[in-house]
Amino acid sequence: MTNLLSRSRRRKFTSILALLSLCFMVTACSPGESRVEQGNREQVFHLENSAEPMSLDPQVSTGVPENNIIMALFEGLVSRDPVNLTPVPGIADRWEISDDGLVYTFHIRDNARWSNGEPMTAEDYRWSWMRELDPMMASEYAYMLFPVKNAERYFTGEVDDFDQVGVKVLDDHNLQVTLENPTPYFLQLLDHHSTYAVPQKVILAHGEMTDHYSDWTRPGNMVGSGPFVLTEWKLYHEIKVEKNPYYWDADKVKLNAIYFYPIENYSTAERMFRVGQVHKTYELPLDKVPYYREYAPEKLQNNPYFGTYYYQFNLTRKPFDDVRVRQALSMAIDRQAIVDMVMYGVVDPGMTMTPPGVNGYEPPRIIEFNPDKARQLLAEAGYPNGEGFPPVELLYNTNESHRKIAVAVQQMWKKYLNVEIALTNQEWKVYIDSRNRLDYDIARAGWIGDVTDPMNFLDLGLSTNGNNRSGYNDPAYDKMILETIPQSKTLDERNHNFFIAETKLMNDMPFIPIYTYKTKNLQDPSVKNLYPNYLNLYYYKYVSLGD
Secondary structure, X not given: OOOOOOHHHHHHHHHHHHHHHHHHHHHHOOOOOOHHXXXXXXXXXXXXXXXXXXXOOOOOOOOHHHHHHHHHHOOOOEEEOOOOOOEEEOOEEEEEEOOOOOEEEEEEOOOOEOOOOOEOOHHHHXXXXXXXXXXXXXXXXXXXXXXXXXXXXXXXXXXXOHHHOOEEEEEOOEEEEXXXXXXXXXXXXXXXXXXXXXXXXXXXXXXXXXXXXXHHHOOOOOOOOOOEEEEEEEOOOEEEEEEOOOOOOHHHOOOOEEEEEOOOOHHHHHHHHHOOOOOEOXXXXXXXXXXXXXXOHHHEEOOEEEEEEEEEEOOOOOOOOOHHHHHHHHHOOOHHHHHHHHOOOOOEEOOOOOOOOEOOEOOOOOOOOOHHHHHHHHHHOOOHHHOOOOOEEEEEEOOHHHHHHHHHHHHHHHHHHOOOEEEEEEOHHHHHHHHHOOOOOEEEEEEEOOOOOOHHHHHXXXXXXXXXXXXXXXXXXXXXHHHHOOOOOOHHHHHXXXXXXXXXXXXXXXXXXXEEEXXXXXXXXXXXXXXXXXXXXXXXXXXXEOO
């Protein structure tokens, strides 16, 4: 479809498919029974998931919709408690950490199996991490393994022998990992999809080790390690996963199946929820918030969420190579007005890149709403009263909330700086590709923490981070993130170094924080044990359905 349809026609096509899906689902159940009621009876969970996934390869995927599915299909060496997110055993049933915090020894369960019944081994992790770090793979999340000794050097090509990387197979059930520096959040990294083991035999049967897209992720081919297995993938319609009988903890899994629906139109998703066709939505249209707050608060989920909604500049394009322009545009945004008038108070103003209050870290409050100073900076950059400012576009992925925020920012920049900004929206896959290729001027972005640690936000500014996507490249900042902070001796010293790094990042302003996330979705009361947590991760093995 990408080669046959224009962007606008693609969006219409996706919307038509969504509406047809809704019509089909409304008539698919037995008379008088909704999809949710049938799902409760059969333990089948119906989840609206926002977008068609780019990929279900754990080492290729980057988006939240993809992760929501991958978490059903795979499990990490270490998992996390579904409520407080502390590390708990996953594929490894236990581990030891050396006194100096550098050597981890993981013991893989005797009953850990791939979904085809074959045993999982330590070699599966060695090979998978070698794939993740292979320069030809160019994984955007390769940096998640950089705490491992020589991992970054292997990724950059400085080291070409993986045996020099701190990953050692002791035997089939024991894996030893050596780090560059003590890393307090390392165990959390092992519950991130980029560090999951992937099936070597299956991948090589369908292509090369470093292929980004191949048939290994299709139903009937995909082999995973999680509580569910992929059984259906109907593009732009639904993805179905069913209970995996070979999962090591299968006896505790209550759900028999999960359906994921890629509905980008949140109004359509809300209608599906209202008529009992999905148990949970990905988001809630902003104009529906007041209704659910007043009449159905038990269905509204609005919980703290470790994430930042922001705009990013393409620093390889003028005029955004000038920090004064970036700072001026940031100062001309009234974040509190966006929160109150556009977002109905369901989020908090984004005054920092890192959400405050994690591990005792309080980030610097540099960002301000100051139109007078913004105009002064813009004039100093050569654009007095906006004169001569080149035509630029603000890119966002198709979504009504994103559109409303973009319109509000567009109006603020016109009002306070006399700058004209065009708005462009793209379907999810096209939007991701545009950002990856730096084919944009200003782009909407959102970052949800993978671990509850400030580093997970501040390393977005690394020049080597595949999720940077802004062209920001500062050797001094890289040194802070890669050397100074990891060598911190105490928590206070570490938080102090975080403060210095974030001060520099916010002064350089490759990113403009807009708001700090909270969840904003609907969930049927029949859904049990899908616990809210700071990362909004779905641990499906605990979920059940019923009154």
